[in-house]
Amino acid sequence: MNWYLEVFRKYTVFTGRSRRAEYWWFILINMIIAFILGFIDGFSGTFNEQFGLGLLSGIYMLVILIPSIAVAIRRLHDTGRSGWWMLILFVPLIGGLVFLVFMLLPSEAGENKWGPNPIEQGAQPA
Template sequence: MDWYLEPLEKYAVFTGRARRKEYWTFVLCNTLLAFVLAFIDGLMGTYNAEIGIGVLGSIFALAVLIPSFAVGVRRLHDSGKSGFLMLIVFVPVIGAIALLILMVLDSEPGENKHGPNPKA
């Protein structure tokens, strides 16, 4: 649970480094919560099929937007990359694949310009 709460505690911290475990746990929990909220939206009748999201899902997406971006930037910092590479996702198809590969890369050993290795 700590791996999910840590990015929320560092709500808008775009400096430092985040381990793969922290990033992927946050992504997994957000995905699971989004599915649960979509199911609840469907039961309550607040799901809009045209848009593809319901009221609860929209509120949740807005609530985790900044923490998701922040932990993504810190994850890129951990592998020694610039946080601006998050913007590569806007390149159709190839951008999402490239960002996925960057998020899977291992940490840069030791200290880098973004701070000490969080594994230590």
């Protein structure tokens, strides 16, 4: 849970680097929360089939939009890539696969132009 909260502490930080653990724990917890909110939306009748979202899950998606972009950009920086690589997601199918591979790659060793390696610094969430 600390990795999840760490992303929200740095919700507008688009510089620096994020470890794989920070990114993937954030994604996992978001998926769990989205599933629970979707269930609540469906059960309470606030789910809108036209949009594919319910009231609670829609609000949650808006809340996590900027932190999700920020942590993905920091994760790209950690692999030695510019945040502009996120635009590859607009390429159907292939873009998503390439982005997934980037998120799975290990950290670039040592310091790069976005800062020191968070693993070598022993970065653990507080």
